[in-house]
Amino acid sequence: MSDSTPEYPVHEGSEEPPVTSPAIGHDEWVARHVERRLPPKLGPVEERLRFVPWWAWLILFLGAACLLPVFSGSPYVRYVGFTTVLYMLLALGLNVVVGWGGLLDLGFVAFYGIGAYAYALLNSDHYGIHMWSVISIPIVVIIGGLAGLLLGLPSRRLSGDYLAIVTLFFLQLFQTLTTNGDQFLFGAGNVTGGANGILRIDPLDLFGKELAIQHGGAFAVGYYFVALGFFAVVFVALRFVNHSRTGRAWRSQREDALAAEVMGMPVNWLKLMSFSFGAATAALTGTLFASANEAVFPLEFYFVLLITVYTMVILGGQGSQAGVVLGAIVVGVLLELLRTPSHARDLFYVLVAAGLVVGLKFTWKLVAVAGGLIAFGFAVHAIAEAIDKSWVSGSAGAWVSDWVIVPVHLASWIAPASYIGLIAAVLGLTLVRGWVRTVLLVPVIYLAAFVWENVMLVKPEPTRYIVIGVILVALMILRPNGLLGERRVEIV
Amino acid sequence: MALLELRKVSLSFGGLRVVSDLDIEVNEGEIVSLIGPNGAGKTTLFNLITGIYDPDEGEILLDGRNIAGLQPHLINQLGVARTFQTLRLFLNMSVKENVMAAAYGQTRAGPLRAMLRTPGMRREEKEIERLAEERLGFFGERLMGYRWNQPAYSLSYANRRRLEIARATATGPRILLLDEPAAGMNPSETQEITELIGKLREEGGYTILVIEHDMHVVEGISDRVVALDHGVKIAEGSFGAVATDPMVIEAYLGLGAAARK
Numbered sequence: 001m002s003d004s005t006p007e008y009p010v011h012e013g014s015e016e017p018p019v020t021s022p023a024i025g026h027d028e029w030v031a032r033h034v035e036r037r038l039p040p041k042l043g044p045v046e047e048r049l050r051f052v053p054w055w056a057w058l059i060l061f062l063g064a065a066c067l068l069p070v071f072s073g074s075p076y077v078r079y080v081g082f083t084t085v086l087y088m089l090l091a092l093g094l095n096v097v098v099g100w101g102g103l104l105d106l107g108f109v110a111f112y113g114i115g116a117y118a119y120a121l122l123n124s125d126h127y128g129i130h131m132w133s134v135i136s137i138p139i140v141v142i143i144g145g146l147a148g149l150l151l152g153l154p155s156r157r158l159s160g161d162y163l164a165i166v167t168l169f170f171l172q173l174f175q176t177l178t179t180n181g182d183q184f185l186f187g188a189g190n191v192t193g194g195a196n197g198i199l200r201i202d203p204l205d206l207f208g209k210e211l212a213i214q215h216g217g218a219f220a221v222g223y224y225f226v227a228l229g230f231f232a233v234v235f236v237a238l239r240f241v242n243h244s245r246t247g248r249a250w251r252s253q254r255e256d257a258l259a260a261e262v263m264g265m266p267v268n269w270l271k272l273m274s275f276s277f278g279a280a281t282a283a284l285t286g287t288l289f290a291s292a293n294e295a296v297f298p299l300e301f302y303f304v305l306l307i308t309v310y311t312m313v314i315l316g317g318q319g320s321q322a323g324v325v326l327g328a329i330v331v332g333v334l335l336e337l338l339r340t341p342s343h344a345r346d347l348f349y350v351l352v353a354a355g356l357v358v359g360l361k362f363t364w365k366l367v368a369v370a371g372g373l374i375a376f377g378f379a380v381h382a383i384a385e386a387i388d389k390s391w392v393s394g395s396a397g398a399w400v401s402d403w404v405i406v407p408v409h410l411a412s413w414i415a416p417a418s419y420i421g422l423i424a425a426v427l428g429l430t431l432v433r434g435w436v437r438t439v440l441l442v443p444v445i446y447l448a449a450f451v452w453e454n455v456m457l458v459k460p461e462p463t464r465y466i467v468i469g470v471i472l473v474a475l476m477i478l479r480p481n482g483l484l485g486e487r488r489v490e491i492v
Numbered sequence: 493m494a495l496l497e498l499r500k501v502s503l504s505f506g507g508l509r510v511v512s513d514l515d516i517e518v519n520e521g522e523i524v525s526l527i528g529p530n531g532a533g534k535t536t537l538f539n540l541i542t543g544i545y546d547p548d549e550g551e552i553l554l555d556g557r558n559i560a561g562l563q564p565h566l567i568n569q570l571g572v573a574r575t576f577q578t579l580r581l582f583l584n585m586s587v588k589e590n591v592m593a594a595a596y597g598q599t600r601a602g603p604l605r606a607m608l609r610t611p612g613m614r615r616e617e618k619e620i621e622r623l624a625e626e627r628l629g630f631f632g633e634r635l636m637g638y639r640w641n642q643p644a645y646s647l648s649y650a651n652r653r654r655l656e657i658a659r660a661t662a663t664g665p666r667i668l669l670l671d672e673p674a675a676g677m678n679p680s681e682t683q684e685i686t687e688l689i690g691k692l693r694e695e696g697g698y699t700i701l702v703i704e705h706d707m708h709v710v711e712g713i714s715d716r717v718v719a720l721d722h723g724v725k726i727a728e729g730s731f732g733a734v735a736t737d738p739m740v741i742e743a744y745l746g747l748g749a750a751a752r753k
Contacts, residue, residue: 267565489645
């Protein structure tokens with residue numbers, strides 16, 4: 001591995017390296033690896049986009065986000081927008097701990113809960129305290145940060161699996177305490193309202209005037225804008241921290257804790273800070289949640305939410321702020337779309353089409369599979385219709401009703417059998433290669449469509465998470481670093 | 493007074509005495525080489541000095557102050573920096589960030605000031621950047637220009653070794669501990685490293701304690717050589733004296749080797 005002789009030819013056509021750095025061997029070649037792989041069509045576009053500064057992207061994004069309520073007057077859409085912004089904030093917070101700190105914190109949503117409960121206690125009839133939001137929100141953020149430090153103290157010497165176990169225990173502890181908080185020992189009385197939670201929480205009061213949750217019977221758009229404002233502040237603040245000595249030290253200790261410590265960075269303190277920053281962000285989000293929903297219950301801050309936020313961070317690309325925000329939007333919107341069958345129905349076909357294009361590229365194979373799929377469906381449909389009309393007269397999506405079989409009554413064994421059969425068929429597909437796989441793709445996709453229309457759409461709740469799980473698995477195979485994550489190496 | 497002084501330092505792992513009653517002095521501006529067969533306790537000694545291990549007995553004095561038992565990052569901030577035999581770079585960070593991160597102990601701006609981008613913080617940030625560029629510039633063109641923004645994992649082995657040295661110097665040390673800087677290098681790179689270590693003292697003003705197996709390097713750079721075996725100092729002095737010491741030859745080649753010569 002000589003450094004003085006050019007062992008690999010430098011790629012023709014790429015920009016000449018600066019004159020001051022002669023092309024030398026191995027690392028030169030590695031460095032230009034990405035350049036060589038860029039497809040010529042996208043190359044110049046990417047090159048241009050790279051010069052757009054981060055704040056321009058942020059302003060563009062915020063501008064687009066502000067237009068949402070303008071284009072859609074639907075209170076439902078506005079409320080979904082608000083929840084998505086909350087998800088974005090949570091993802092930003094988790095990104096500090098997981099993406100930059102490299103700490104597997106499974107107690108993260110407990111801080112969200114702590115924030116929501118703290119705001120509830122400071123702004124409700126529960127104790128009769130009605131603080132001004134401008135004061136109570138900073139107090140809650142500080143409480144959240146301190147709670148993060150508290151969890152960090154016993155955990156700071158732990159890493160990996162052990163840390164995960166301790167933090168998971170913390171989440172469970174939070175659950176137990178809030179659920180049983182209506183009858184504390186020591187005569188503290190009813191602190192958290194138990195499983196009934198705390199009700200009638202005050203709305204936000206930021207500009208000397210209470211921000212009503214309901215506006216003419218619909219969700220007030222003001223909350224959406226307040227959340228968006230919080231998001232912008234948090235995004236910029238965390239970005240500034242990441243590009244300071246603290247951020248560099250966070251990432252250094254993630255890469256190699258021992259080396260970081262020996263290079264003068266107090267690793268334990270840095271871990272505590274990372275916990276604390278993540279927790280404070282979550283607590284801030286909790287205040288918005290509590291004030292907009294007027295009530296908090298223990299079960300809202302539990303595993304489902306934890307897994308959802310982790311999915312957002314992993315899907316978007318941990319360590320990249322833009323990535324986790326994108327992940328939050330994708331997962332948040334998907335979960336919402338999948339909630340109602342009428343919205344969810346078409347999503348499947350869009351995903352299949354996108355998957356085929358990505359998997360097969362624009363080749364003759366794509367045409368063959370798509371054509372085969374259409375023909376196969378109509379053929380099966382026609383045969384089924386000829387045998388028994390009731391087999392195909394169930395309610396399918398409008399534009400696929402002549403293609404996919406949807407019986408009026410589904411025999412009870414068909415649902416589990418077809419579902420398990422689909423899993424077996426997909427696994428079987430991974431075992432075969434070449435044209436066999438291409439041919440088998442057609443019936444398998446058709447089976448998937450059958451399962452989707454007949455089994456999964458009927459039960460939206462589990463389906464939501466199954467779909468997210470499938471997307472996550474597929475993405476981890478295709479892009480292990482998430483949508484916008486930087487490539488990471490463990491050992492080289 | 494010596495800059496670094498080890499007094500009767502001992503360390504055991506269970507029943508195994510890795511370092512026993514070791515006395516070593518390194519004077520300001522000196523280059524001292526540490527040699528010895530594998531398992532002699534050389535790297536363990538570095539781990540003791542940098543605070544990764546605490547000695548069971550004895551004192552480690554830096555400029556007269558006992559640093560034994562302090563946390564590694566505090567020892568580093570007092571002026572001890574090291575490189576690792578098995579490279580331990582921050583692989584997924586850029587080359588420049590690797591060096592900038594090491595300035596942590598020398599800078600003060602906390603996260604709150606970073607959030608507000610105070611003028612003082614921005615000034616400090618510029619200073620860190622200038623420092624990193626200067627330290628990377630120490631190696632000629634090897635780590636310059638477009639390499640700054642590449643991730644460290646894209647560097648070649650030799651450049652990673654250079655980056656480790658650059659990172660160590662960015663912590664603002666008085667004494668540099670180099671753990672086998674020429675390991676895995678080809679002859680011309682080894683020659684370059686030899687010259688570089690001399691240059692580090694001349695231009696950087698560092699005192700250097702170096703572990704090295706390549707005797708050409710040891711001969712080329714050392715003011716003094718200390719030979720270890722089984723955690724005990726078996727010889728000390730000029731390269732010529734240590735290289736011909738019967739105890740040293742025995743440690744490397746086996747009992748009676750010196751007599752047969």
